[in-house]
Amino acid sequence: MALVLPALGMDSLLCFYCPLQHKGQSCLNITSQCLPDQRCSNSRGRYGSLHILSAQGCVDTELCGSHQITSYRGVKYNVSHTCCCKDQCNVRPKIAKNLSLLMGMMIWNSDLYVGLVAS
Ligand SMILES: *[C@@H]1O[C@H](CO)[C@@H](O)[C@H](O)[C@H]1NC(C)=O
Numbered sequence: 001m002a003l004v005l006p007a008l009g010m011d012s013l014l015c016f017y018c019p020l021q022h023k024g025q026s027c028l029n030i031t032s033q034c035l036p037d038q039r040c041s042n043s044r045g046r047y048g049s050l051h052i053l054s055a056q057g058c059v060d061t062e063l064c065g066s067h068q069i070t071s072y073r074g075v076k077y078n079v080s081h082t083c084c085c086k087d088q089c090n091v092r093p094k095i096a097k098n099l100s101l102l103m104g105m106m107i108w109n110s111d112l113y114v115g116l117v118a119s
């Protein structure tokens with residue numbers, strides 16, 4: 001069982017993918033096919049209490065709702081994973097299609113306002 005090919009089964013999700021990077025940077029509109037035991041995630045890297053990094057993609061189900069200390073450019077961040085389990089549910093602000101959804105999200109994430117104004 002050394003297959004690393006994307007599993008094209010009913011129980012594998014298609015998720016938006018963006019590497020771990022500064023949360024203000026934009027992402028390409030690309031998706032990634034998860035393995036069956038993975039979920040779509042929105043991950044946030046905090047340095048102390050500051051939200052600095054963001055990432056999207058597939059994470060192992062067991063990491064959902066948990067956090068891990070990850071090194072990025074020599075600095076250690078506390079990265080927490082928020083998961084969802086529908087195709088492309090881990091939508092990035094900049095590629096959100098639904099404006100009313102976007103407006104609702106603005107209340108708790110002011111980053112989206114910048115994305116909205118710039119687009
Ligand atoms: C990382 O963040 C989580 C909450 O997202 C917190 O519960 C945990 O204590 C933090 N860990 C460290 C080492 O700061």
Ligand SMILES: *[C@@H]1O[C@H](CO)[C@@H](O)[C@H](O)[C@H]1NC(C)=O
Pocket residue numbers: 029094095
């Ligand atoms: C993202 O890519 C998909 C498939 O190529 C396309 O249908 C969609 O319109 C794109 N969205 C944006 C915001 O570019």
Ligand SMILES: *[C@@H]1O[C@H](CO)[C@@H](O)[C@H](O)[C@H]1NC(C)=O
Pocket residue numbers: 098099100101
């Ligand atoms: C956008 O999202 C809102 C709230 O989730 C929903 O009521 C509305 O029907 C959606 N519109 C479209 C075009 O998907």
